[in-house]
Amino acid sequence: MAHRLAHTASTGGKRHLERDARFARLRAEHIDYFRSALGSSDVLDGTTLEGSLELTGFNEDWMGRYKGNSQLVLRPRDTSQVSQILAYCNDNNLAVVPQGGNTGLVGGSVPVFDEIIISLSNMKRIRDFNQVSGVLTVDAGVVLETADLYLAERQHIFPLDLGAKGSCHVGGNISTNAGGLRLLRYGSLHGNVLGIEAVLPNGTVVNDLSGLRKNNTGYDLKHLFIGGEGTLGIVTGVSLVCPPKPKAVNVAFFGLPTYDHVQSAFQEAKLRLGEVLSAFEMMDSHSQDYVHRATQFKRPLETQHDFYCLVETSGSIANHDYEKLEGFLDHVMTEGIVSDGVVAQDVSQVKALWHWREGIAEALSKAGGTYKYDLSIPHKDLYQVVKATEAELVASNLLGATDDFPVESVLGYGHMGDMNIHLNVVVRRYSDSVQNCLEPWIYAWTQQHNGSISAEHGLGLAKKPYVGYSKDAVMLDLMTQVKKLFDPKGIMNPYKFI
Ligand SMILES: O=C(O)CC[C@@H](O)C(=O)O
Numbered sequence: 001m002a003h004r005l006a007h008t009a010s011t012g013g014k015r016h017l018e019r020d021a022r023f024a025r026l027r028a029e030h031i032d033y034f035r036s037a038l039g040s041s042d043v044l045d046g047t048t049l050e051g052s053l054e055l056t057g058f059n060e061d062w063m064g065r066y067k068g069n070s071q072l073v074l075r076p077r078d079t080s081q082v083s084q085i086l087a088y089c090n091d092n093n094l095a096v097v098p099q100g101g102n103t104g105l106v107g108g109s110v111p112v113f114d115e116i117i118i119s120l121s122n123m124k125r126i127r128d129f130n131q132v133s134g135v136l137t138v139d140a141g142v143v144l145e146t147a148d149l150y151l152a153e154r155q156h157i158f159p160l161d162l163g164a165k166g167s168c169h170v171g172g173n174i175s176t177n178a179g180g181l182r183l184l185r186y187g188s189l190h191g192n193v194l195g196i197e198a199v200l201p202n203g204t205v206v207n208d209l210s211g212l213r214k215n216n217t218g219y220d221l222k223h224l225f226i227g228g229e230g231t232l233g234i235v236t237g238v239s240l241v242c243p244p245k246p247k248a249v250n251v252a253f254f255g256l257p258t259y260d261h262v263q264s265a266f267q268e269a270k271l272r273l274g275e276v277l278s279a280f281e282m283m284d285s286h287s288q289d290y291v292h293r294a295t296q297f298k299r300p301l302e303t304q305h306d307f308y309c310l311v312e313t314s315g316s317i318a319n320h321d322y323e324k325l326e327g328f329l330d331h332v333m334t335e336g337i338v339s340d341g342v343v344a345q346d347v348s349q350v351k352a353l354w355h356w357r358e359g360i361a362e363a364l365s366k367a368g369g370t371y372k373y374d375l376s377i378p379h380k381d382l383y384q385v386v387k388a389t390e391a392e393l394v395a396s397n398l399l400g401a402t403d404d405f406p407v408e409s410v411l412g413y414g415h416m417g418d419m420n421i422h423l424n425v426v427v428r429r430y431s432d433s434v435q436n437c438l439e440p441w442i443y444a445w446t447q448q449h450n451g452s453i454s455a456e457h458g459l460g461l462a463k464k465p466y467v468g469y470s471k472d473a474v475m476l477d478l479m480t481q482v483k484k485l486f487d488p489k490g491i492m493n494p495y496k497f498i
Pocket residue numbers: 105163357358360361372373374414422423424
């Protein structure tokens with residue numbers, strides 16, 4: 001069993017960074033200004049002892065890996081307050097970090113030093129829903145699950161779903177271009193988001209809240225904010241197109257002997273399930289062991305396998321979809337692609353099977369620590385990165401069964417349908433020797449295998465030094481120029497990937 005050790009050995013991606021002297025230090029007069037602009041209850045002042053405790057959850061990411069030292073959290077209630085705050089910060093050279101539900105995994109939503117945190121948690125209005133077009137318009141601080149429940153009552157769903165749905169904000173999803181569990185079916189936010197409202201660092205409001213599916217009028221600027229990670233401005237409102245709620249959702253869970261079998265099963269699922277396929281998730285046995293250890297739930301299969309997959313269908317005719325899924329499972333078992341499998345019989349079984357996939361990140365958070373790598377790699381090499389990483393750590397004498405070794409295990413799971421693997425290196429304790437062995441080695445490996453160093457989690461602070469593995473000099477130069485255009489003083493989420 002892993003020990004829970006202090007995370008102080010972790011540098012949390014902050015290595016070699018120094019506070020930028022161009023930014024002003026927070027003064028009492030600034031706090032007074034914000035109190036007069038927002039009202040005292042929406043200004044959390046961490047300059048007092050009591051206040052600093054209140055700020056802990058804002059200063060730290062949920063893994064406890066990235067920690068900043070902000071002394072002020074501002075919680076605006078509407079777009080005009082965001083505009084007022086940003087204009088003031090810009091005029092006074094105060095650096096800011098926008099924060100949604102703070103569920104990110106790359107340190108993008110927490111301060112690095114003393115940046116002011118602008119939390120969108122008070123901006124939670126559902127502004128509009130059009131039943132005919134399916135277009136939903138919300139404030140950025142609406143929690144993803146809240147939006148989804150609201151839509152469910154209106155026979156629609158949010159086109160994004162992820163494990164952190166109970167606390168992540170829609171604005172954070174947009175800013176990080178979150179991918180999630182059903183991208184395979186509903187596509188990325190670049191396709192679903194129709195418009196955004198954002199505030200630039202100088203306070204200017206960009207109102208591009210179009211509810212139109214087609215709007216072919218030159219540069220589509222909203223795309224810069226989708227995945228912009230709060231470096232260009234703050235997204236305050238979003239309109240996006242939401243699909244009708246499927247009447248029937250079926251799930252199968254099965255075990256396979258090798259990754260080659262996983263690839264064959266995916267190919268068969270696409271061909272046999274066609275338009276009702278809504279998710280195809282892959283998990284290795286180590287990731288399932290961590291869920292089992294954390295929950296003690298009864299495993300879905302009595303037999304043990306090296307790989308497991310979860311396949312979901314979403315359609316309109318329950319029996320038809322169930323038969324299709326069962327037919328698929330029969331076929332892959334007859335062909336020897338799948339060794340053993342089950343199909344959920346009711347909604348509670350659907351949920352229980354999903355838990356074995358959705359619960360992995362939470363289960364891993366109970367270990368000593370995890371180095372997380374969210375990679376896009378073409379299917380043929382997708383799982384090879386786990387094996388290669390394991391071999392690299394063994395060769396460096398860092399991975400072993402006893403406490404003498406910092407690394408406990410290397411595992412992989414993820415969105416097979418999207419060529420997205422979550423490589424997790426579970427450690428008994430964070431250590432620079434492990435990180436130095438892994439980085440930039442993993443990113444070079446990914447580049448050599450035509451992958452991307454971030455599939456869906458973004459770059460944040462964690463991948464700041466490695467952007468060059470996925471963007472060439474021409475693209476980096478253009479990105480730098482875009483940043484300068486939107487944020488000439490560099491106050492927006494500084495120290496992060498750009
Ligand atoms: O913890 C991770 O590495 C992945 C988290 C999330 O993207 C998931 O797919 O569960």
